[in-house]
Amino acid sequence: MVSVRESPGGLGLTGDQLMDMLYKMMLARAIGQRVRMLNRMGKVPFAVTGEGQEAAQVGTAYALAPGKDWVVPYYRDIGVVLVIGQTPRDLLLEALARGESVSSGGRNMPSHFSDPKLRIVSGAAVVATQIVHAVGTAFASKLRGLDEVSMVWFGDGATSEGDCHEAMNFAGIHGLPVVFVCEHNQYAISVPWTKQMAVENVSVRAQGYGFPGVTVDGNDVLAVYGSAREAVDRARRGEGPTFIEAKTYRLVPHTSDDDDRRYRSREEVEKWAKKDPIIRFQAYLQEHGLLDAKERDDLAMKVAEEVDAATEYAENAPLPDPESALKHVFAEEKGR
Amino acid sequence: MVSVRESPGGLGLTGDQLMDMLYKMMLARAIGQRVRMLNRMGKVPFAVTGEGQEAAQVGTAYALAPGKDWVVPYYRDIGVVLVIGQTPRDLLLEALARGESVSSGGRNMPSHFSDPKLRIVSGAAVVATQIVHAVGTAFASKLRGLDEVSMVWFGDGATSEGDCHEAMNFAGIHGLPVVFVCEHNQYAISVPWTKQMAVENVSVRAQGYGFPGVTVDGNDVLAVYGSAREAVDRARRGEGPTFIEAKTYRLVPHTSDDDDRRYRSREEVEKWAKKDPIIRFQAYLQEHGLLDAKERDDLAMKVAEEVDAATEYAENAPLPDPESALKHVFAEEKGR
Amino acid sequence: MAEKNMVEAVRDAMSEEMERDPRVIVLGEDVANGGVFRATQGLLDEFGPDRCIDTPLAESAIVGVAIGASLNGVIPIAEIQFADFIHPAMDQIVSEAARLRYRSNGGWGCPITIRAPYGAGIHGGPYHSQSVEAIYGHVPGLKVVCVATPYDAKGLLKSAIRDPDPVLFLEHKRAYRLHRWDVPDEDYTIPIGEAEVKRDGKDISLITYGMMLHHALKAAETVEAEDGISAEVIDLRTISPLDKETILKSVEKTGKALVVYEDNLTGGFGAEVAAIIAQEAFDFLDGPVTRVASPDVPIAPYAGVLEEYVLPNPAKIASAIRDLAAY
Amino acid sequence: MAEKNMVEAVRDAMSEEMERDPRVIVLGEDVANGGVFRATQGLLDEFGPDRCIDTPLAESAIVGVAIGASLNGVIPIAEIQFADFIHPAMDQIVSEAARLRYRSNGGWGCPITIRAPYGAGIHGGPYHSQSVEAIYGHVPGLKVVCVATPYDAKGLLKSAIRDPDPVLFLEHKRAYRLHRWDVPDEDYTIPIGEAEVKRDGKDISLITYGMMLHHALKAAETVEAEDGISAEVIDLRTISPLDKETILKSVEKTGKALVVYEDNLTGGFGAEVAAIIAQEAFDFLDGPVTRVASPDVPIAPYAGVLEEYVLPNPAKIASAIRDLAAY
Ligand SMILES: Cc1ncc(C[n+]2csc(CCOP(=O)(O)OP(=O)(O)O)c2C)c(N)n1
Ligand SMILES: Cc1ncc(C[n+]2csc(CCOP(=O)(O)OP(=O)(O)O)c2C)c(N)n1
Ligand SMILES: [Mg+2]
Numbered sequence A, B: 001m002v003s004v005r006e007s008p009g010g011l012g013l014t015g016d017q018l019m020d021m022l023y024k025m026m027l028a029r030a031i032g033q034r035v036r037m038l039n040r041m042g043k044v045p046f047a048v049t050g051e052g053q054e055a056a057q058v059g060t061a062y063a064l065a066p067g068k069d070w071v072v073p074y075y076r077d078i079g080v081v082l083v084i085g086q087t088p089r090d091l092l093l094e095a096l097a098r099g100e101s102v103s104s105g106g107r108n109m110p111s112h113f114s115d116p117k118l119r120i121v122s123g124a125a126v127v128a129t130q131i132v133h134a135v136g137t138a139f140a141s142k143l144r145g146l147d148e149v150s151m152v153w154f155g156d157g158a159t160s161e162g163d164c165h166e167a168m169n170f171a172g173i174h175g176l177p178v179v180f181v182c183e184h185n186q187y188a189i190s191v192p193w194t195k196q197m198a199v200e201n202v203s204v205r206a207q208g209y210g211f212p213g214v215t216v217d218g219n220d221v222l223a224v225y226g227s228a229r230e231a232v233d234r235a236r237r238g239e240g241p242t243f244i245e246a247k248t249y250r251l252v253p254h255t256s257d258d259d260d261r262r263y264r265s266r267e268e269v270e271k272w273a274k275k276d277p278i279i280r281f282q283a284y285l286q287e288h289g290l291l292d293a294k295e296r297d298d299l300a301m302k303v304a305e306e307v308d309a310a311t312e313y314a315e316n317a318p319l320p321d322p323e324s325a326l327k328h329v330f331a332e333e334k335g336r
Numbered sequence C, D: 001m002a003e004k005n006m007v008e009a010v011r012d013a014m015s016e017e018m019e020r021d022p023r024v025i026v027l028g029e030d031v032a033n034g035g036v037f038r039a040t041q042g043l044l045d046e047f048g049p050d051r052c053i054d055t056p057l058a059e060s061a062i063v064g065v066a067i068g069a070s071l072n073g074v075i076p077i078a079e080i081q082f083a084d085f086i087h088p089a090m091d092q093i094v095s096e097a098a099r100l101r102y103r104s105n106g107g108w109g110c111p112i113t114i115r116a117p118y119g120a121g122i123h124g125g126p127y128h129s130q131s132v133e134a135i136y137g138h139v140p141g142l143k144v145v146c147v148a149t150p151y152d153a154k155g156l157l158k159s160a161i162r163d164p165d166p167v168l169f170l171e172h173k174r175a176y177r178l179h180r181w182d183v184p185d186e187d188y189t190i191p192i193g194e195a196e197v198k199r200d201g202k203d204i205s206l207i208t209y210g211m212m213l214h215h216a217l218k219a220a221e222t223v224e225a226e227d228g229i230s231a232e233v234i235d236l237r238t239i240s241p242l243d244k245e246t247i248l249k250s251v252e253k254t255g256k257a258l259v260v261y262e263d264n265l266t267g268g269f270g271a272e273v274a275a276i277i278a279q280e281a282f283d284f285l286d287g288p289v290t291r292v293a294s295p296d297v298p299i300a301p302y303a304g305v306l307e308e309y310v311l312p313n314p315a316k317i318a319s320a321i322r323d324l325a326a327y
């Protein structure tokens, strides 16, 4: 591994941090691939993952203070929750719907992350509802005088929902410490962005709510980090929300139930595969002498081993107790 | 009355049209006042009217082709429906919830206008839902290749609802012939606009949907008309939606159940009373030699007589038949 | 002890809870100005603009922001101005607030109270009159309270605010200023999930809630005086969780059950009550489980004559009591 | 006549109606690409982008735009991708579509069909499994259909599209590809509001709909074979308006009613069915009106073992039949 070296981009990141970012991106990728493989093997009925969007995820989450800031992800955000502190084991337990999974104990669909001690807020599969929750956590931080930041992630499709509007408007009015991250991957399932909005950059909407919106190359992890850093700093200083649109691409089908060949050409996917954020970041690090081929391969090996170990652990972990299905509809004890 | 003279503002309006606009504004004012008086007399349990907003209403509606274009008003829009063709009698029957009222036969609250033959679409009391309907009528016009325009009215408060966003986004995507008219009267009941939005002009949001937004002095009926004319022309030419924000003020309490002294100073109301759109338009017409004091007083007399006659008719009209309460839940005959 | 009407009792409950627990806030449309029914009157002055918060006109945000805030140490009371306008927030209530604890395997809880005036009888027309308890009483993970007296309102609202789970607190608006009844000044709570026998009787059980409680009590007086029928009147107070025991105990005693509700007949919450009685008190029944409710038309048409025609009232209830008693 | 599964039958109904009436359009998320269940497969090619329209991800707009378009000479079929995601459109459906005719005194009508796959049993977790028929079956002015066979799906969807009022058309997604049954190629309709006796019997009446129809039929076979109990099975098909006559006729014959539904027990639509039987067939009942439904937990937890534990199935139904038959 690299020792502490200066970040070339002037973002205040150390070399270790850059390597850690790469590691989290590779881990996210490998976990996504593993979960989809488990689906094809018939071991899990459903998989939704985010291969291709790792830069947008890791770059944004990296600007947060884990355990302190509020994290409101959506179903592709394996990279986000890894940065915040979830482990491959957490994620495989979750994908395999095991009883000890911290996210939901097998109750929620895979990739619906939750971790109270890490302040990762449980999400529904309902698109866009979580955007409002992040405004709520940020509102509480402000009311309580705490310098926490809330960050929320969602797709381009989510911007069409009424909840996205109501959330942004509320945040603007109160100048809340919240960062809206749109992982614009060009599609809402099969619907291309051109059928979802009549603007080139959806970030333009932020000015209708009185705060800045920025569009960033979502496959450039450092560019993403830079804009997230700025947004988090603004929020922490009490200067209000920011909307970040990270233009990226999902390299895989929408979910294990989707056949993306029905709505996009292989050429288009290939074109984006060439912009793979992991390959790009590796090339960048190599160019700047922060990574060599061996280090890269070692890292890939380490990632593979970790995912294997996590898979093995999770596959052997017990299923939820059937009767536990009746639990936790309401609080078991009084008070809170 | 004046004979056909040229409009001084260069808006292509004849003198007769200008006088007609004034007449509709005065009629709207008088009807609003009458309905509130009927409430104080205990003759109707509820009144919601729009005194002060007549320029915004008449100026926008005047740009439409009545009976052809789609009219989707909200509960203050007495001025709108008068321009489109409803009569004082229609409005008093409606306010008094008489069985023969075309709007609802006494089923909907007063000021919830409806008139199928005039293409005035029935509204709920639910704020903002109607904005989506206007996008729907416009969508149908486009799909059917008809050169109809849809216009929809709503308050500043309505812009906060998710439906407003979803409607504008849909309209932008399809470039629909719809004009969004926000009668920005500074308040949603007691909540001032500053607690509803973090922008100076809510019209700025239109650019987030890919079409123009304009802010206009909503107490200047000709300025309003000018922007509406342009918007309607654009829509009719197939160039898509426009958002018009007409800044105005309601001079009366929110409804008969509201006491506006709780949330706004008499000085503020007085300040706006000085900008009364009717007095202002009368002064304008007098200045341009289109109206003299006698004509103005004659018009006021005519309006008062019409409202008296309509009130008398409506008060004597029968109440709905109680058993009719069970009708029209579903279509009585098959087919449509 | 002082005489209070129900809206004052609601206000007192909030004020006292905000005093007791600094985490409690109130948010909603026009609440800073006291609310359209004056239920939040004075809270702004007492607790300041950080605890009594006007929101934009956006019900989904009102509930969704409350949910988020509740995860971060705040205990929100969200006001929906009229229950008729709760529908835009349906998704946040049903998909989010009610399912958060379950889907996170107990990891997260959502201690919010959503208050809404509901019900007809004030010439509110089809958008200021709706009953929504059947929709929400069906949702696991959500508690639903329907109050109609000052005493119950104060005690149950305090319980709702202190409850670790989301509570939809429905206040019948026609009952807001109907009576001034004794309400203790001191702190007290009424457990969520307990019905109350508001009138003892032996011939027939009336099971009801909300404004219909008052109509049922009136009808019970009438049939006692005119026909010598002794009607027991049960006020459910909480719709969910439902107090089956109190219902069944009464029906086992009287053998006759009349379920009275203001909402539309079909699929109203009274259907659930009737179904429980039909299944669990079958051996005790001396007559059909009978329902009095509004016909299946939108509640309620505005004109007085139409509204009156549609809604249940003491006379309609009394007539159903007589029929069932004579069975 | 050809063998079709239910999703093909749904597709055929839409395609034939679009062919028959140029006013009919389809709109929703991903419909141009055939829809996530392939129910709109091919419609784009057949009818072009003006009649098979992808919308942005915004359910309230999908329904609200359909409402507006329906006022202006278009007959929209709006697809909600999963019934679980209908909640954001609740307001447009309940406040607007269902009340438009009534509130305008018959002046306006709203001929829209809203299609949505619903129901559990496919490991969909708590957001791809919900039943919503109880909520909407309670709404005056809205018709609600729940189909579970290919033949019924085609005939009823055609009726829905031709209906002058709004129809919520719920297709049980677990039944989409469950069977291939005979479906006529030619045009036919099944009237909205008619239940069907899907199996004759004399000892007990099973009243059900949706996926539970198939489970009930299986259970009926089992108890016939193993216990000699003759169970009649009624498929409601339409929830609203409800075919009371068919239900009551059966219960008057058998004297025993078992209401089976997949939704949560409390406040599910089966409560209404049970309440009607309890009131109107009281004199014929030889046992308590009994319900089999899911317990009151969010439907459905994702893990197979949890989902199975929660949902009704043939074995649970058979056991309830035996208990009631022995009563
Ligand atoms: C309210 C709602 N409607 C529909 C769906 C079904 N659905 C799941 S994901 C999805 C597309 C989401 O697109 P986007 O927000 O761009 O996120 P992406 O999947 O592209 O990352 C849809 C329509 C849903 N989950 N929630
Ligand atoms: C969805 C919804 N929420 C709340 C209300 C109650 N309400 C009626 S009018 C109103 C304020 C509307 O303000 P605005 O849109 O600015 O219109 P204005 O009354 O000022 O003309 C409110 C909150 C409602 N009718 N609908
Ligand atoms: Mg996307």
Ligand SMILES: [Mg+2]
Pocket (backbone or CB within 6 Å): B155, B156, B157, B183, B184, B185, B186, B187, B188, B189
């Ligand atoms: Mg306003």
